[in-house]
Amino acid sequence: xxxxxxxxxxxxxxxxxxxxxxxxxxxxxxxxxxxxxxxxxxxxxxxxxxxxxxxxxxxxxxxxxxxxxxxxxxxxxxxxxxxxxxxxxxxxxxxxxxxxxxxxxxxxxxxxxxxxxxxxxxxxxxxxxxxxxxxxxxxxxxxxxxxxxxxxxxxxxxxxxxxxxxxxxxxxxxxxxxxxxxxxxxxxxxxxxxxxxxxxxxxxxxxxxxxxxxxxxxxxxxxxxxxxxxxxxxxxxxxxxxxxxxxxxxxxxxxxxxxxxxxxxxxxxxxx
Numbered sequence: 001x002x003x004x005x006x007x008x009x010x011x012x013x014x015x016x017x018x019x020x021x022x023x024x025x026x027x028x029x030x031x032x033x034x035x036x037x038x039x040x041x042x043x044x045x046x047x048x049x050x051x052x053x054x055x056x057x058x059x060x061x062x063x064x065x066x067x068x069x070x071x072x073x074x075x076x077x078x079x080x081x082x083x084x085x086x087x088x089x090x091x092x093x094x095x096x097x098x099x100x101x102x103x104x105x106x107x108x109x110x111x112x113x114x115x116x117x118x119x120x121x122x123x124x125x126x127x128x129x130x131x132x133x134x135x136x137x138x139x140x141x142x143x144x145x146x147x148x149x150x151x152x153x154x155x156x157x158x159x160x161x162x163x164x165x166x167x168x169x170x171x172x173x174x175x176x177x178x179x180x181x182x183x184x185x186x187x188x189x190x191x192x193x194x195x196x197x198x199x200x201x202x203x204x205x206x207x208x209x210x211x212x213x214x215x216x217x218x219x220x221x222x223x224x225x226x227x228x229x230x231x232x233x234x235x236x237x238x239x240x241x242x243x244x245x246x247x248x249x250x251x252x253x254x255x256x257x258x259x260x261x262x263x264x265x266x267x268x269x270x271x272x
Contacts, residue, residue, distance in 0.1 A: 041067040044243060046250075047269040053261045056081035058089075060265075071104060072096040073162055090114045095162040097126070102171040104163040105129055111183065122183035124160065131155035134183050143222075150220040154186040165189075165238075169247040173240055174211035185220035189213055191238070199241055199252050203271035208239040208252055230259055244271035 043065045050058040062075040078090040091113045097106035111122040120140075125133045134155075158181040167173050174191035191211040199208040215231040222228075239253040252267040 041065055044271060045269065046267055046271075049266050049268050050080075051264045051266075052258075066099065069099045070096070071099055071163070075162065088114070088116050093162060095160050097160075097163065099168065102168060103159065104166050104168075106160040106163055109160040109162060109183065124181065124183045126158075126160065129157050129159075131158060131181055134181075136183060146223045148219045148221055148223055150181075150186050154219050155181060158186065165251055167240070167249045169242065169249065171249075173209050173249055181220075186218040187220075188216040188218065190216060194237070197239065199239060199267075201252065201267045202269040204241060204244055204252070204267075206241060208241040209249065210237065210239050212236070213238045213254075227259070230257075241267075241270065 043063070045064075046062045048060040048062075049056060050060065057080060058077060059080050060075060060077040062073060064071065064073040072094070073096075074092075074094045076090070076092050079087055091111060093109075093111045095106050095109045097104060097108070099105075105128075106124075106126045108126070109122075109124040113120050113122070121137045123133075123135045123137075124131060158179045161180050161182040164178055164180050174193045176191045178189040178191070180187050180189060191213055194210040194212050196207045197210050199206065213236045215234075215236070217228055217232065234257045236257065237253075237255040238251050240249040241252045242249050251265075252270055254263075254265040256263040256265070
């Protein structure tokens with residue numbers, strides 16, 4: 001399918017967690033928004049359709065604002081189509097921080113994840129790129145024999161899962177290695193170049209940078225999980241486009257193989 005040509009650390013909504021119940025992406029993926037500061041505040045809205053093969057299963061939308069070197073992104077996700085019948089899943093997320101020369105550096109990341117009657121809240125505070133504090137409420141139960149804990153070393157020089165996939169225009173996109181911490185898990189996303197392709201959405205038409213993306217878990221997950229082991233061996237694909245009127249690149253499309261089929265995240269609105 002081609003697009004329109006606590007030092008506590010359970011399963012948050014992430015752009016790279018790929019069973020559906022965690023918004024397998026939203027790609028955080030993931031961080032699928034864009035905006036940038038040029039003079040006064042700049043605002044940007046993006047909307048995404050998420051499908052498993054040809055079946056629509058979710059929608060997501062993100063609003064971002066940049067004011068000088070400060071940025072804030074808020075987003076929401078909800079099950080749609082047949083998935084809405086099978087599970088009542090939704091999430092709200094936000095991140096705020098500073099725009100640096102080669103990355104967006106978060107100060108605070110938050111995720112509120114709902115599945116049926118259950119709600120779990122993730123909060124992470126970052127300080128100069130390091131994790132200062134992280135909490136999960138309610139705290140998850142874990143088996144110490146199978147859980148790989150996050151060490152203090154794992155919490156240094158990391159990115160959040162939402163704005164970690166947004167790049168200032170002069171930054172290197174792929175190849176690149178992105179060290180992500182989402183409040184539970186520490187992992188690397190390794191990007192390799194695959195050329196460019198034309199992408200079209202409401203508010204955008206132009207070239208997108210195409211990267212292969214590899215998932216490398218470090219800690220904060222259950223040893224031997226089938227989905228983790230599958231993703232470690234399976235390359236994914238992600239496209240980045242320059243935001244109209246803004247000086248950043250962000251994802252507009254992702255293809256994520258899963259054991260039950262290909263998961264697609266596609267921007268249907270990008271800009272404005």
